[in-house]
Amino acid sequence: MNLRKKTLGYAIVAFVLLLLPVVLSPLLGSEQLATHLTARNEAPSWSHPFGTDWLGRDMFTRSIKGLALSLGVGLTAALASGLIAGTLGLMAATLGKAADRFISWLIDLFLSVPHLVLLLLIAFVTGGGVKGVIIAVGLTHWPSLARLIRAEILQLKSSEFVLVSRHMGRSRWWIATRHLLPHLWPQFIVGTLLLFPHAILHEAAITFLGMGLSPHQPAIGIILSESMRYLSTGMWWLAFFPGLCLLILVRSFDVLATNLYALVDPNRSQE
Amino acid sequence: MPLLEVNQLSITFTQYDRGLRQKKVPVIQNLSLAVERGEIVAVVGASGSGKSLLAHAILGILPHNAAVSGRMAFDGQPLTPTVIRKLRGKRIAFVPQSVQSLDPLMRVGDQVRQAVRTGDPAAEQQRAFAQYGLAPQVARRYPFQLSGGMARRVLVSIATVSGAELLIADEPTPGMDPAVVQETLRAFKAFADKGTAIVFITHDLEAALTIADKVAVFHAGATLEVTQAADFEGKGERLRHPYTRALWLALPQNGFAIPDEEAGETQICSLKHEA
Amino acid sequence: MKRTGISRFLLRQAGKLALLLAASCVITFILVSHSPIDPTQAYIGADLLRVGAEQRDAIAEYWGLNDPPLQRFFFWFGSLLQGDFGTSMIHRAPVSEVIADRFLSSLVLMITAWVMSGILGFTAGVTAAMKRGSWLDRAIQWYCYTLSSTPTFWAGLLLLIVFTVWLPIFPVGLGTPAGVLAEDVTWLDRVRHMILPALTLSITGLANIALHTRAKLIDVLGSDYVLFARAKGEEGFVLFRRHGLRNILLPAITLQFASFSELFGGAVLVEQIFSYPGLGRATVEASTRGDVPLLLGIVLFSTLFVFTGNLLSELIYRWIDPRIREGQSI
Numbered sequence: 001m002n003l004r005k006k007t008l009g010y011a012i013v014a015f016v017l018l019l020l021p022v023v024l025s026p027l028l029g030s031e032q033l034a035t036h037l038t039a040r041n042e043a044p045s046w047s048h049p050f051g052t053d054w055l056g057r058d059m060f061t062r063s064i065k066g067l068a069l070s071l072g073v074g075l076t077a078a079l080a081s082g083l084i085a086g087t088l089g090l091m092a093a094t095l096g097k098a099a100d101r102f103i104s105w106l107i108d109l110f111l112s113v114p115h116l117v118l119l120l121l122i123a124f125v126t127g128g129g130v131k132g133v134i135i136a137v138g139l140t141h142w143p144s145l146a147r148l149i150r151a152e153i154l155q156l157k158s159s160e161f162v163l164v165s166r167h168m169g170r171s172r173w174w175i176a177t178r179h180l181l182p183h184l185w186p187q188f189i190v191g192t193l194l195l196f197p198h199a200i201l202h203e204a205a206i207t208f209l210g211m212g213l214s215p216h217q218p219a220i221g222i223i224l225s226e227s228m229r230y231l232s233t234g235m236w237w238l239a240f241f242p243g244l245c246l247l248i249l250v251r252s253f254d255v256l257a258t259n260l261y262a263l264v265d266p267n268r269s270q271e
Numbered sequence: 272m273p274l275l276e277v278n279q280l281s282i283t284f285t286q287y288d289r290g291l292r293q294k295k296v297p298v299i300q301n302l303s304l305a306v307e308r309g310e311i312v313a314v315v316g317a318s319g320s321g322k323s324l325l326a327h328a329i330l331g332i333l334p335h336n337a338a339v340s341g342r343m344a345f346d347g348q349p350l351t352p353t354v355i356r357k358l359r360g361k362r363i364a365f366v367p368q369s370v371q372s373l374d375p376l377m378r379v380g381d382q383v384r385q386a387v388r389t390g391d392p393a394a395e396q397q398r399a400f401a402q403y404g405l406a407p408q409v410a411r412r413y414p415f416q417l418s419g420g421m422a423r424r425v426l427v428s429i430a431t432v433s434g435a436e437l438l439i440a441d442e443p444t445p446g447m448d449p450a451v452v453q454e455t456l457r458a459f460k461a462f463a464d465k466g467t468a469i470v471f472i473t474h475d476l477e478a479a480l481t482i483a484d485k486v487a488v489f490h491a492g493a494t495l496e497v498t499q500a501a502d503f504e505g506k507g508e509r510l511r512h513p514y515t516r517a518l519w520l521a522l523p524q525n526g527f528a529i530p531d532e533e534a535g536e537t538q539i540c541s542l543k544h545e546a
Numbered sequence: 547m548k549r550t551g552i553s554r555f556l557l558r559q560a561g562k563l564a565l566l567l568a569a570s571c572v573i574t575f576i577l578v579s580h581s582p583i584d585p586t587q588a589y590i591g592a593d594l595l596r597v598g599a600e601q602r603d604a605i606a607e608y609w610g611l612n613d614p615p616l617q618r619f620f621f622w623f624g625s626l627l628q629g630d631f632g633t634s635m636i637h638r639a640p641v642s643e644v645i646a647d648r649f650l651s652s653l654v655l656m657i658t659a660w661v662m663s664g665i666l667g668f669t670a671g672v673t674a675a676m677k678r679g680s681w682l683d684r685a686i687q688w689y690c691y692t693l694s695s696t697p698t699f700w701a702g703l704l705l706l707i708v709f710t711v712w713l714p715i716f717p718v719g720l721g722t723p724a725g726v727l728a729e730d731v732t733w734l735d736r737v738r739h740m741i742l743p744a745l746t747l748s749i750t751g752l753a754n755i756a757l758h759t760r761a762k763l764i765d766v767l768g769s770d771y772v773l774f775a776r777a778k779g780e781e782g783f784v785l786f787r788r789h790g791l792r793n794i795l796l797p798a799i800t801l802q803f804a805s806f807s808e809l810f811g812g813a814v815l816v817e818q819i820f821s822y823p824g825l826g827r828a829t830v831e832a833s834t835r836g837d838v839p840l841l842l843g844i845v846l847f848s849t850l851f852v853f854t855g856n857l858l859s860e861l862i863y864r865w866i867d868p869r870i871r872e873g874q875s876i
Contacts, residue, residue: 004287109573112566112856114848116811120833121845125577201697208699209818210834224700228819236707243700250695330777360779372774376792376868385788386778413868429778 007259014256017248018071025068028061044237051237054230059223063242066220067249073134073219074200080138081199082145082192089149093157103150107143115140119202123211130217133206137199145191152187156180186264193257197250204246220246272347273305274468275329275437280341282324282333298324299492301341304470308436311459311469313479313500315518316489322472323368325489326441329470330365331355345437361388364435368442368472370422373414379425380410386429399428402458404451419446427455431462438462439470444478456482476503476518488515552864559860563853570849571623574842579615626846632839636831641843644828649847652824655740656813659747664802667752671759672794676786678764687760690753698812702746702819709742743820747812754805759798766793800863806855810848 042052050059092103110118119136126132156162162179170178207221220242227238282299298321306312316322327333329343331352343350345358359365364386373382383399384392397407403424414422427443440459444452460482463469473479479486480503487497495512502509507516519525625632631641674686693701766772766789775789814826821827825844832840864870 109566109569111807112849112852113570113845114807114810114814114852116814117829117845117848120814120829121574121577121841124833124836124841125580197695201695204697205699205815208697209815209830224697224703228703231703231707232711234711236711239700239703239707243697243703246700247692247696250697251692254691254695332773332776356779356781358779359777365774365777367770367774367777369770371770374771374775374789374793376796377788413872415869416872426774433778 004263007262011256011259011263014252014259017252018256021064021067021071021245021249024064028064044241050241051235053226053235053238059237059241062218062223063220063245066218066223066242067245069217069219070200070203070221070246071249073130073137073203074196077134077137077203078141078192078195078199080134081141081195082188084138085142085145085191085195086149086188088142089146089153092146092150093153100150103146107147110140110143115202116205119206120209120211123206128211132211133203136206136211137203141195141199141202145195148191149184149188152184153180156183186261190257190261190264193253193260196257197253200246200250200253274308274346275304275306275470276342276344277302277304277325277329278342278344279303280325280328280339280343282321282328283338283340284334285336285338295338297492299328302489302492302494304487304494304497306437306468306470308468309463309466310485311463311471311483312485312487312497313476313483314470314472314487314489315476315479316474318474320489321492322474322489323441326365326439326470326472329355329439330359330363360386360433360435362435363437363439364430364433366426366430366438366440366443370414370419370426370446372426373417373422375414378411378413379417379422383410383425383428383432386433388433395432396428399432402454403428404454420448420451423447424451424455427458431458435467437468437470439472441472442474443471444473444475452478477522488512488518490514555864559857563850566853567846567849570846571626572619574845575615575619575622578838578842579618622842631843631846634832634840634843635837636835636840637837641839644840645825645843645847648823648825648828651822652813652817652826654736655744655747655817655822655824656809658740658744659751659812660802660809662744663748663751664755664798666748667755668759668795668798670752671756671798672763672786672790674756674760675763675767676790678767683760686756690757693750693753694757696750698746698750699815699819701750702743702816705742705746706819739820739822743816743822746816746819747809751805751809751812754808755798755802758801759794762794762797763790766790796863796866800859803855803859803862807852809855810851 038056042048042056044051048058048060050063052058053062088103088106092100113121118140122136122139123132126135156179162175165175165179204219204221204224207219208225209221210225223242224239227235227242230238280299280302281297284296284298285293286296287293302325304312304314304325314322314325324333324337328339329350331350333339345354345363348354350358355363373379380396380400383396387395396410400407400409405421405424405428409417409421409425414425417425423443423446427440430438430440438459444455447455456478459469459471463482471479471483476486480500483500485497486500486503488495495514496510498510498515503519507519510516510519622632629642631645633639634641634644637644670686670690674683677683772785772789775785780788810826813824814829816822817824817826818830825847828840829844829848831837832844
């Protein structure tokens, strides 16, 4: 078993873990989410592995549904950010000096406000809700990836094989499709994948702070923020399991992305 | 008994091939070499022939994915990893090939002083700098403030102030101006005359011949022949291997001659290219 | 020559900051004025039923909400330039006063966490790199990667459960004990209330610096100069002290200064969990309850805060790194 096989193995396991909530969520009926006054405040047991809350709702079902929701919101927002990053990075590197300076300045501008403050501001401005959260998360995660893509293109453009192609009279299109894209694709895909964990964590954070989704939606952030009121009574399971699920979800994404990166990055392929 | 003895040394690297397979790449095969006290042995070969790895193997600083087989002994003692760790810096000194070998954030004077094992570090450092034509104030500079030639002289200073019995110099001269090269070579010779054994690794046969007692010709990971420096004379009749003879005849004073034998012209071209 | 170098640098930074703040003002203002949230309604909040239409108009008039946007912007921007950030709707006090007051208590928390995470993270990173491949290295890496995937607020909740509910060592929250007059609060009380938030903030903040230090030290250990140092017989702690430390300390310090943005974000979450009355909590209140002047003030102030961190980080680099410090003299 050499390292690359292991890397591939980790990536597959992580991917399967990510799919779990998506598959499980529709299978768990909404019946479990209904109020069961006979089964309130129950500690974890075989019938309720994550316990129940003060309304007798099954915490396992709530957590899985919350994860599926977080996954959806995170994916949408991260994809939006990836798209913005790709477009701006490409524009900065190809549209000449003025565009480059402006976009670089824009990147600095977005990085100069604390991320969470910016998230709160945008979520507040858009009026909160699922839409607000997606816009806020989607609009704030692109700068680092845009910077990476810009640098990557600039480096590729000045690399020898591109210069040689240019001297040989190859067209811009030929160079872009034969030289630039094959190098950029893996970087872009992995870079976008690496945005997911941040996007999901930030989605949970602003929801937790009360900026995001309505209390009726079982988002992890809302579950955790509700749990705060009951912690002093010793109901630790209300906070412990949903948070742990979120942690595993985010970690899986990280493992998936970094292992894929190790496979496609030529600089690390000999490790 | 030779001070350093290398017997049937082979070095193999493990690398990833395409996809998920691993492969083993041999870089040095069955290399043998012996150096007596007071003797200068030049190891001559083209870049990429694995010369530096020989030095790294003796010093025990090869990367983790390298596997070593064969025997090496210093002063009759087998060079196991534990033994090497006790010897290097004390009885074995090293002049590395890369000028990046100086710590970028430490004044070069301090770097020389740290290598001194006996005597007053400051005095030893000043003496070494004076010997290799470095002004005293250079000691207060950082590596980025030195030219390539100056950095190499600092590296030579570091190796020589340690007072080691065996000096392994890996390409110590590129970037130095000819006068300093001569001074450095003279210093090596002086050390050898005082009993230091020197392994002088270089691609420059001409420089090697000015001080070496023996020359080991190295090509593609193997020693082709070990010969007395005196054998390099005339048309190279006493050199056994055609590659050695080609090297010799390609020197400027021999008129860049192409030998009539089947030595392989490509090799000669590549060597000329390098000089 | 060096003198003018540094003053030119500072001048350029000042220009950059001015442009940055101006741009933040414009963008924030545009965002807020297009927001679907009605500031009058936000101001009235729960009293909505008891406030009539006339009162609403009076309130809107009082806050200047009926003027055209451009006029409002210049009015706001003009006051900003005079140091007047407006009046917070929640606190019924000048924004600058609220921020100054809240920031002081946040600052104590942030500095404690910042120093702790810096020292712990650096030590952990160095240990991991020096013992690369060992179980210790793997444990440290595992911890850091897991922590960087951990929601800060969840880590805070766990600490809250463990240390206030299961082992009631620490008070549940609030910067000061309840029911005690402000002047009777001892510094010991303040410290007791600050430990858990600071701990949360530092154990989640150290992952970044630890991983960065580990990677940097591994780079350094694989460099030509460390290879040469080993060939010179240096090893273990001597090798680290001579070549490792001096080459990784500077990047670590500058990274720590450049992390003010994450620090502020972490403080927002932690203060919310532990009901710590700092600027972070004020940020959450301002955004959830629609206190526009306060929110705008905080956006600008936190931008200044992050900028200061980056500036300090760069100044330290210029001051310590000989390649920049003495680079001009050659």
